[in-house]
Structure formats: structure tokens, C-alpha cells
Amino acid sequence: MKPSINYLFITGLIVLLAAGCKPENYKPLGKATTPITSLAGTWKITSVTQKDEDAANKGFPYQQTDLTSVFPYTDFTLTLNMNGAMPTTFTTSPGSSPRIISLAGGNWSVDDPAYPKVLTLTSGTDTAKVTLGAYPLGASASTLKIALAKHDATSGKLLISYSYVFSKQ
Amino acid sequence: MIKTFAALIILMLSFSMGVRAQTPSFSPATFTAQDQVTLTIDVTSTPMAGVSQAYIWIWANPGGVGPTPNGTVNGQWSASDPSAKMTSVGTNKWSFTFTGTTLFGLAPADLHDFGFLLKTVDGSKQTPDFKPFKFDPLVFTPTKLRIFPAKVDTNDVVMLNFDRSLGATVDEQRMTPVSATVTAFDETGTQVGSSLTVTITQNTGTTIWKGFFIPNVSFKPATGHVLQKFHYKFNGTVLDTGGNPAQVSTDEAEVFFVSMK
Numbered sequence: 001m002k003p004s005i006n007y008l009f010i011t012g013l014i015v016l017l018a019a020g021c022k023p024e025n026y027k028p029l030g031k032a033t034t035p036i037t038s039l040a041g042t043w044k045i046t047s048v049t050q051k052d053e054d055a056a057n058k059g060f061p062y063q064q065t066d067l068t069s070v071f072p073y074t075d076f077t078l079t080l081n082m083n084g085a086m087p088t089t090f091t092t093s094p095g096s097s098p099r100i101i102s103l104a105g106g107n108w109s110v111d112d113p114a115y116p117k118v119l120t121l122t123s124g125t126d127t128a129k130v131t132l133g134a135y136p137l138g139a140s141a142s143t144l145k146i147a148l149a150k151h152d153a154t155s156g157k158l159l160i161s162y163s164y165v166f167s168k169q
Numbered sequence: 170m171i172k173t174f175a176a177l178i179i180l181m182l183s184f185s186m187g188v189r190a191q192t193p194s195f196s197p198a199t200f201t202a203q204d205q206v207t208l209t210i211d212v213t214s215t216p217m218a219g220v221s222q223a224y225i226w227i228w229a230n231p232g233g234v235g236p237t238p239n240g241t242v243n244g245q246w247s248a249s250d251p252s253a254k255m256t257s258v259g260t261n262k263w264s265f266t267f268t269g270t271t272l273f274g275l276a277p278a279d280l281h282d283f284g285f286l287l288k289t290v291d292g293s294k295q296t297p298d299f300k301p302f303k304f305d306p307l308v309f310t311p312t313k314l315r316i317f318p319a320k321v322d323t324n325d326v327v328m329l330n331f332d333r334s335l336g337a338t339v340d341e342q343r344m345t346p347v348s349a350t351v352t353a354f355d356e357t358g359t360q361v362g363s364s365l366t367v368t369i370t371q372n373t374g375t376t377i378w379k380g381f382f383i384p385n386v387s388f389k390p391a392t393g394h395v396l397q398k399f400h401y402k403f404n405g406t407v408l409d410t411g412g413n414p415a416q417v418s419t420d421e422a423e424v425f426f427v428s429m430k
Binding site: 150 | 199318320321325386428
């Protein structure tokens with residue numbers, strides 16, 4: 001008695017499936033991403049953009065301008081030091097650039113140790129807060145983006161923002 | 170001698186108070202015709218000093234553009250409407266809260282600025298006019314002189330712009346701009362330092378020239394004072410009837426700093 005075609009087909013399929021059930025050879029996942037450690041280092045400004053947020057909100061023309069070459073912003077460097085994953089000290093060196101951060105040096109901290117968004121720079125009783133635009137990770141590991149938002153002191157309305165892009169030195 | 174000296178000091182103080190200009194404050198500092206705003210004014214050294222009740226008399230567009238209706242709260246000059254009564258917020262200080270479109274019954278596009286004075290209910294006493302105070306525009310209107318951003322604090326980068334195609338005079342329309350001049354003032358109206366000459370460049374392919382400065386870098390007010398506003402104008406040359414270059418300037422524009430944080 002000859003086996004039917006269906007029987008042969010099913011048997012062959014089982015053999016193929018059994019042969020295919022091998023563990024995949026995945027690469028190791030590596031260390032968990034820790035954005036805060038990517039902030040450590042010396043960073044130098046490569047571009048500065050100023051945005052009229054009120055004009056953008058109203059749909060007016062003239063919403064933003066590139067200030068990079070207007071003043072020598074590319075002289076400005078920011079150094080963030082860390083002890084492991086703990087922020088420690090910072091220094092700024094403006095060169096001939098306008099002081100985008102008025103503090104020369106001190107300590108820095110973050111709002112969230114795991115996924116920081118706001119950096120607080122402290123020197124004595126003076127503080128300056130800057131907001132991270134993007135973590136320097138992956139393909140952008142050598143680029144740090146910082147944003148500075150300015151609000152009407154009375155109404156709290158967002159009026160102007162500055163975007164600073166830094167390159168790791 | 171001491172009495173004479175004391176009298177002289179009192180006289181000088183009185184004089185300084187007498188000439189002190191009252192500048193209203195607004196909360197919020199910038200507002201559109203659709204925003205509610207509270208104005209506060211000190212009437213010390215005006216005929217309204219010492220009165221127990223004050224009424225506002227307010228009108229639209231004293232700057233010369235648009236319709237000029239009185240505020241709907243005004244009432245008659247000899248009998249102010251009760252809704253025009255101001256709120257006392259200290260000795261000789263009064264406040265009034267309003268929304269432009271409601272107060273004047275105009276569309277936002279028709280409201281550019283406003284003026285006001287304070288008076289007694291029967292109009293027997295009044296302050297000088299306070300005007301004009303601009304509404305923050307809701308519609309973009311090209312102007313020959315413009316700053317970017319439209320609102321700036323003392324530590325911002327300010328871009329001055331002059332669009333020659335919008336010049337209002339023959340000189341403005343045919344001048345070749347070469348520089349801009351900025352003059353800063355503190356909260357007392359005193360000029361801060363010397364005027365600043367700003368280098369300008371022409372936007373390629375346009376009739377717009379621009380220049381940049383940072384107010385608190387270029388101007389240092391005296392201790393205890395703060396920068397309040399600046400004036401700017403563009404300077405250039407035209408050819409006179411003899412074909413020789415002649416110096417001309419645009420009108421001056423005034424910009425008040427907005428406190429930001």
C-alpha cells in the first residue's frame with residue numbers, strides 16, 4: 001500500500017519544522033543605557049538658534065534666526081564632570097562668546113538621575129537651569145543639545161527660546 | 170545756614186517730585202486686545218493727588234491708526250459711569266482692569282493702542298493724558314522698523330531691522346543704510362551711557378538691513394538702576410541736489426524691555 005501524498009507532505013513539514021526549532025544566536029544586549037553618563041565631558045558650541053515663540057504661536061513670519069555667526073558663540077565651552085553616574089562639578093569658558101551661562105563654575109545636578117531633563121548649575125547662591133534637548137547617545141553621541149526657554153515674568157507666557165548645539169571635545 | 174540748606178534740600182526734593190513722570194504699569198506686561206489687563210498708575214504730583222475716588226476716562230487708538238471710540242465705561246465727562254470707578258491700591262495709586270475688545274467694542278484688528286486719564290466723577294479734576302500704549306498685535310503688520318524677537322529682555326540678542334521698501338519719506342525710501350544707532354534709558358528716563366553704533370548688513374536680495382546687539386552687554390545702568398527701554402534708528406546716505414552724499418536717518422522707534430524668567 002502506497003502512502004498517500006498528503007501523508008508524505010505532512011511528514012516532510014514536521015521534519016522541516018523540527019529542524020528549524022533551534023535557538024536563535026542573538027547578540028548580547030550589552031549594558032543598559034544610562035543617559036546621564038553620556039553628559040560627562042567637555043562640550044563646545046557649534047550652533048545657536050533664537051526662536052520667537054510668540055510669533056510662532058501666532059503664525060507670524062520671522063519666527064527664528066541663526067545666531068551662530070552673529071557673535072563668537074563657538075568659543076563657549078561647558079565641562080560637566082561626574083563621579084560614576086553622579087554629577088559633580090562644572091566649568092564654563094566663554095572665550096569671546098556671550099555668556100549663555102552666567103556661572104563660571106560650581107556643582108551641577110539633575111532633576112531625574114535615570115532620565116534627566118533639567119540640569120541645575122549652582123555656584124554659591126546663584127543657580128542656572130538648562131533643559132536638555134536630546135541625549136548624546138547612539139549616532140548622536142558627540143552632540144549635546146540644550147534649550148533655554150524664556151517666559152514673561154508676569155503671565156508666564158513663553159516668549160523666546162534659544163537652542164544650543166554642542167559638540168564633544 | 171542749616172535752615173537754608175534744609176530748605177534748599179526740600180525745594181529740590183519737591184521739584185524732583187513735581188517733574189517725575191508717571192508711567193503706568195501693566196499686568197501682564199504685554200497683552201493683546203483680547204487679553205484682560207490691569208493698569209496701575211501713581212497720580213502723585215498731578216491734580217488728582219489726594220482724591221478719595223478716581224474714575225478712568227479711556228479711549229482707543231490715540232496713535233492715529235483706526236477708529237477712536239471712547240471706552241464704553243466712560244459715561245459723561247461731568248458724570249462718570251460707576252463702571253469707570255478705579256480701585257485704590259495705595260496712596261495715590263489706582264488700578265483698572267479691562268479687556269480691549271470689550272471695552273471699546275472693536276475687533277482685535279482695529280485696536281492698535283489706547284490712552285487714558287484719571288478724573289473725579291464730575292470732571293472737576295483730572296490728570297494729564299497717558300498715551301499711547303500699544304496692544305500686542307494679533308495680526309502681523311510689516312513695518313519699516315522692526316526688532317526680532319518682537320519682545321526682548323535686557324540679556325537677549327536683539328536684531329534691528331529696517332525695510333527700505335516700507336519707508337515713509339523720500340529719504341527713507343532712497344537712502345543707502347550704513348549703520349544703526351541705539352540709545353538706552355533706565356527706569357527714570359535717563360540715558361544710559363553713550364549711544365551705540367551698530368554695524369548692519371543687507372539681507373541678500375531684499376530691501377531689508379539688519380544689525381545685532383545685546384542690551385546688557387552694550388549698556389550698563391548706574392548702580393540701583395535698570396534698563397527700561399531703548400530707541401533705535403537707521404542711518405544712511407542719499408545724494409543731494411549737487412550729487413554729493415548727504416547723511417539721513419529714519420525715524421526713531423522705541424522698545425520697552427519685557428521682564429522674563
